[in-house]
Amino acid sequence: MEPETPDDEFDRKRTSEFYEPFVVDPVKEHKQTFIILHGRGGSGKSFAASFLDHPIAPTQDLGRLSGLLTVRACFPHAKFIFPTACLGRATSYGHLTHQWFDNWSPLIFPEYKEELMIEGLAETSSFVHSLMQAEIDVVGARNVILMGLSQGCAAAIISLLTWQGEPLGAAVGMCGWLPFRKQMLDRGDDGVQENGNGQVGDVENENAVADNEPSQAEAAKLQRIADWLRNELGITGAKSAAVPFKQFPMFLGHGVDDATVLCEFGRLAAQFLKHVGVDARWNEYTGLDHWFSGNMLRDIVLFLDSLEGWEING
Template identity: 45%
Template sequence: MASPSPANPSTTKPPSPYPDPLIIPPLQDHKQTFIILHGRGSNAIDFAPPLLDTSVSESQTFRSSFPHAQFVFPTASKRRAQIYHRSIINQWFDNGSLQTPNERTYLQIEGLRETSTYIHSLLKSAIAQVGVENVVLRGLSQGCAAALIALLTWDGEEPIAAGFGMCGWLPFRKQMEEIVIASESSDPNGGGDDVFEIQGEAVGNDDGPTQAVAFLKEELEMAAEGLSMPVQRVPLLLGHGVEDEKVPVELGREAVSCLKRLGVNTEWHEYDGLGHWYSVAMLSDLVNSLRVMTSWEHTQDQ
C-alpha cells in the first residue's frame, strides 16, 4: 500500500510570529509612510495613539504635522526575556542587562536577524507604495535598537528618507567600533593590503565601516556579500532623556559615536529632566528635522 503523499511545502506557509501591523491612514492623500517600533513589552495598540496625539505645537499634533503620512506600527513577536526570568513578552530581540550591554550578546542574534528581515519587508512594501525618498523608520527604546540594526543591515539600492531613534542603544556597538578603530590604526590612509585580527578573526583590507557592517551581518547570519552601505546616506536623529532610568543616556552617546565612525550622518539631542520616554520637545525636534531633510508637505493644506 502506498504511503500518503506529504503536504506540498510550497503550498504551506507557517504563520508569521509578528501580528499584522496597526496601520493608521493619512489624513489626506497618501504620500509618505512612517514605520514606528514600540519598546520592549509594549505593542502597537498601546503605543500608537498617545504618540500620534501628542501636541508638537499650539495647533498641530504629531499626526497632523504629516497629513499625507501613513503610520505603520508593527508589534514585536512573543519571546522569552532572560532579564525577566524568561517570561514571554513582546520584544524585538532578547538581550542581557543593559548595565553590561557587551556581555551575552549571543542572546540578541536570533531576534535581531528575524526582526531585521521583518522590518526590511515592511520597508520594501512602503517603498513600493510611496517611493524610497518618502519612507521613515523610527523606534523607541528596544524598538530604536532594532531600527538601527535594520538600517545597518538594509541592502536596498537607495537610502530611505530618514531614521529616528528615541531612548535607545546600538547592539554590537563595541565590536563594530573596535573594527573601525583597528582599520583606522592599521591603515590611516585607507589603502594597503593589511590583514589583521578582531577578537581572533582575520579581517581584510576593506574600509572599516564596511568591515564592521559585514561583521554585524555575519554575526546575525545574514548575507554579507556586496555591501552597498545605503545607511551612510540616511540622515539619522537620535534623542535621549538625560534622566533615563532604563537605557542610560551614555548608551545613546556611545551609539552616536559608533554610528559616526560608520559614516552615518547622525544628529544627537539630549533632554534634561526626561526619563525613558519621548517628550513634546523631542517630537518637535523630529518634526523640524524632517522639514529640513525633506520637501514634504508637513501641515494640513488650508
C-alpha cells in the same frame, strides 16, 4: 562587576510570529510612510495611541502652523505603521513579552551577553526590511522613515546597518542604544594599519585623492562593519557597493534622566554612527526619563521638516 546568570534556565524560544501591524492611514493622499518600532513589552497599537496624539511643545518655528500640535497633524500625507514584536521569554526577568530580541538588562550592562540578541535581531531585521521594501514600492525610498523607541531604536539601527536596498529618507531613534557597538568598532578598524610613513591610514585608500580620503575611509569602515554584522546575523543577499545607511540622516534623542537605558549608551551610539560617517544628530533632554516628550517630538518634526519633500503639512 558583571551580573550573575539566573539559576533557573528559562525557555528563550521566540514564537517567530510577527503580528499584523497596526496601521493609521493618511488623512490626505498617501505620499509618505513612517514605520515605528515600540519598546520591549509594548505593542504597535498601544504605542500608536501614545505617540501620534502626544502634544508637541510649542515653538516659533511651528508658529505658522497654528493647531498642528501633534505628529499626525503635521504629516497628513503620511501612513503610520506600528508593527508588534514577537512574543519571547525575556532572560532578564523570565516572563513572556513582546520583544524585538532577547537581551540582558540595558540598565547597567547593555553590552553583556549580546549573543542573546542574535536570533531576534536576525528575524526582526528581515521583518523590518520587508516592511520597508513594501512601502518603498508604493511611495519611494526617500518618502519612508524608520523610527524606534528603546529596544525598538536598537532594532531599527541594526536593521538599517544590514539594509541593502535604496537609502531611506531618514531614521529616528528615541532612548535607545546600539547592540554590538564594541565588536563593530573593532571590525571597522580591522582595515586600518600603519602606512609607510609611520602614520595610521586605511589600507584601501592609500592611492586616494587627499580631499576624498576621509569619506572613502569612512565608507570602507562602514562596509566592513555592515558585512560583519550581516554575517553575524546570517543575513544573506548580494552585497551593496555602499552601505545605504550612510546616505541619509538620523535623529537620536534621549532623556538625561533615563533610568532604563542610560543616556550615556545613546550618546555612545551617536558617536559610533558619526565615527563611521553617518549623519547622526544627537539631542539630550533634561528632566526626561525613558520616554519621549513634547520637546523631543518638536525637534523630530523640525528635523523631518528640514528634509527634502517632508515639509510640515506639505
